[in-house]
Amino acid sequence: MIHGPLPDRDDPTSAAAGNSPAAALDRALAILNNIIVVTAAVALVAACAILSYSVLSRALFKAANYWQDEAAVFLLVGATFMTAAYVQQNRGHIGIEAFVGLLSPLANRIRLWLVDAATFLFCAFFTWKSWTLAHEAYVDGQVSNSMWSPPLAIPYALMALGMSLLCVQIIVQLALPFTGARRT
Secondary structure: OOOOOOOOOOOOOOOEOOOOOHHHHHHHHHHHHHHHHHHHHHHHHHHHHHHHHHHHHHHHHHHOOHHHHHHHHHHHHHHHHHHHHHHHHOOOOOOOOOOOOOHHHHHHHHHHHHHHHHHHHHHHHHHHHHHHHHHHHHOOOOEEOOOOOOHHHHHHHHHHHHHHHHHHHHHHHHHHHHHOOOEO
């Protein structure tokens, strides 16, 4: 277990410095990601409140709760996917660090870039399929199978938008080493 900064990671708390378009986009994404994280935190609190209300109303008053579970799931899906770019920007994803101490700093930068490139390819495919799913749900008017029947385009669009932001974040991280920008 390593405590403290890792040799293959830049300071995760600030955006790139420099005048390149990639650095400017990285700074803009950092602001957007911070706004989304605050919104997602509110969504998580709302999901907790909704589920708590559901349990209490069902236990105490035998009230029907046909909408609460789906509302909470929609909030959780939105919070999860919309914050993916923030996690990537801060390199907060799970990573195997067995090679970090064995490789030179240059080799670690190359390794990190290759991992980002492979991650981008997967995420780009996932993004494309997510937008396809959201479009089909919207065009076909798909709704959930509950009494409430909310449109499925809502969680699918949140998933697609979150994955799109993640792809933009990865593209910026892939471009930064070639622009000479440094994370400060």
